[in-house]
Amino acid sequence: MYWVLAAAGLAALAWGGWQWQRGPAGPAYEAPSARAPQGPAAAGQAEAKPGAAQGAPGAQTGRPPADPPGGAPARVGAGATVAVEAADAVTISLSRVVSAVGTLRAAESVVIKPETAGRIARIGFEGGARVRKGDLLIALDAAIVAAESEQTRAELALAQANYQRTVDLAQKQFVSERARDEAAANLRVLEARLKLAQARLSRTEIRAPFAGVLGLRNVSLGDYVREGDALVVLEDVSSMQVDLRLPERFLSQIRRGQQLRVEFDAWPGREFPAELEAIDVQVDANGRSVVARGRLANADGLLRAGMFAKASLTLSENPRAVMVPEEAVVPMGSDLFVYRIEDEKAFRTRVSTGQRREGRVEIVEGLAPGARVVTAGQLKLQRDGQQVRVVASGQAGTAAQGPAAPVPAPSGG
Template sequence: MLRRRMLIMLGVVVLVVLLLAGYKAWSIYQQIQQFSAPKPAVAVPVAVATEQPWQSRLPAIGSLKALQGVDLSLEIAGTVKAVLFESGQQVKAGQALLQLDSDVEKALLGTAEADLGLAQVEHGRGSRLVGDQAISKGDFDKLAAQLKKSSATVAQLNASLAKKRILAPFSGTIGIRQVDVGDYLASGKVIATLQDLSSLYVDFNVPEQALPKLAVGQVAQISVAAYPQQTFDAKISAINPKVDDATRNVLIRATLPNPDSKLLPGMFASVQVLLPGAKSQIVVPEGAITYTLYGNSVYAVVAKKDAKGESQSVVERRFVETGEHRDGHVIVSKGLKAGEQVVSGGQLKLNEGSHVAVTPDQNLAPAQNSPSGAN
């Protein structure tokens, strides 16, 4: 009886072990089937490598300067009698801007003019008398010297009066005034700035190695922080004939039309000098390039047949040589051909040979998402 019970228990244990082994084998089989099943395609955005004309540019940074610009100041001290301009006013060349008190100089000028009139009369009378030999030649010379002295005194006082006022040296826009009526101004005191904004100079430096690429008349595109979406065309007007000893850079000046007076002197300018000889280059979006320490690469989308003989899109990693970056695009000088599709985002979830589902890159223009849009 005991033996029978032991056999029954042993049979139950064996049955349980067999059931557990069968369940484990079934689980392993399911896992094998799961891993052996084809992975779903990874949806990635793609763009087309296009061949486009690429204008080479020489980048630089510079600053804007007025075609003419001065700080208006006084040569002599005095009290302000009249301010003849308003801040920000457009003024013409020769227009009076400020008048100092000049009553003393005017009184002295009246005296000097009276002395000059008397000297002229005496000189005229003496010239007749010396002809009649009524006076000596020496007396006539004294009368001539007195006339010259009186004329010089009048001229001196007129010059002093002229320094009592400031005239606009050229047409332009005057700045914020720094003086008021009644102020006593010392010599050299700046009353305002005057800037001719009809055109501007753009001064920038380039390395001496770039000199053979530059010439007077070349176009330079200017951009400033105040108008980030706009560029302004300038032309190189002068190249400094000397290389700076400390930096080995050359100062370049370009002239920039400014009819709307949108740009102001002193602005920081980003300069792109257009170099001659535009070439066709293979261009891709910057997002398509994976940058690593051992080289730059892209994932190119190629067609490949699966085990069932059906065509599917897979990625192929290619190392490429890149060039200049501009406006979200980069030149690929080696490793890609025009018309090939490249993954432009989501590269981290890809490996060599990954099955992908191609979707157009929504951040690019339609022409850059299809081979027909290549230039």
């Protein structure tokens, strides 16, 4: 019994609160620019216009009209002509380029080292000099090795004479076949020993393995050098190589023969043309990159190994790429669209985009060269094929608003 009374009390309180918030119905809306006349004139006007109160907007609902004076302009209808800005799709030659940095290296580079120990008896170059293949660079003291070579040559001559005599005697059966075989074996041993002596003698002369430019000389006449000591660097700088690390996603797009443009901080504002000549067989698992090597000419000798290089690799070239302003492309979900203008009507067209250059975007698919597209005012287009009017730049927003509503004058006292 008590819970029924409690529920009835709560319902009564809720109804009373709702009535209090609702309040009494307000008076009918009255335009701020007009004041109701007083006295008999008001009665006359009421008799002359008996239906005015009923026809006034909001008179019966107690709310102001939907579009009060001075409010925002009405929305453009679906059948109205919309003012837009437009531009033509132009055709240019466009290259797909990827940028990378790398280090310059000589086409051929070697550190000259002796293969035998000895004292330097002659130096045939100066630091930074250009040499030809086979030029003598350093000669070691070869007196001992040359003497050993002459001794072996004399022993070889005696062995040849002994072998010839043994062969003659064996033919006459004055000596056994074993004696002849021993003489032949001794002859071959001395021949091999002479070749070894000559090889040691030749190792005392260090010559340039290829034509190039020498580095700085780090040894002097009379220095004793050991086997493997670094003497000087020789590099072939007639052409240079640049190694670039490219992301593995470009692996299917790079190939030998592609063109490179290389820049160096030492020569600002100058580009050196190069050509891709090799691609590494492996992809670096740590950086997920592949090394591509380019070659560039260095006939004037301006480039040096170790220079920091900034390269641009041309992956592909499109001589007839269709470009439109970036603002013409409208994203809708996962698709991209442009509004194409034909016969003063705008038609929404799905497109596929490519590269972006200087405020323009490449249209890979969906738009023909020379087509006119909307660049401003797309949000005012309510339907596909809507009538449009092309205006100058910056006027698309003001042209669709129309004249402004007059501001009501303040009423007099």
